[in-house]
Amino acid sequence: MVLEAAMLYVKEGMEEQYEEAFREASKIISSMKGYMSHELQRCMETKGKYLLLVQWETLEDHTIGFRQSNEYQDWKKQLHHFYDPFPTVEHFEMVKFL
Template sequence: MILELVDLRIQPGQQTEFDAAVQRGLEQVIGKAKGYQSHVINKCIETPERYVLQIYWATLENHTVDFRGSPAFLEWRAIVGPFFASPPVVEHFNILAKSA
């Protein structure tokens, strides 16, 4: 299993609309992608325009090749992209340990 960690900064004052859009995109687009396992979206308390998205994939390629190379990626970006204040920072991690 691979963790995709995405640091998102959205435009000020757009939190309510982004909250709905990101949840819709996760459910309707990413949730149906090959290798998708689960996700968590976190809202920052101190910086209201910052979100951290965690997506668990079966393999790195499920994200970097299968999803990013598919029309679904363009659909995802059409849903959430208009809210971005800057490009998201995306990194991938191997899971060292995980609770049940």
């Protein structure tokens, strides 16, 4: 399992519109191969700041399967105009302990 994490900064005054657009866009990501789950967290201290967490089966399910798909183009159209600055996306793997 791979965890995709992105800190998102939504343009001031567009938070409600963004959350509604994200609800709709969620249908896109949740239909993709390798998708496991996702959540969007709203920051309590900073207005317009969100944390997106997406679980994928493999890194390639996100970086190739989703990012290089036609569905990703629809995702971009629905969401990317809300961000300033554009988010950095990072990937994490579980640290296993004995």
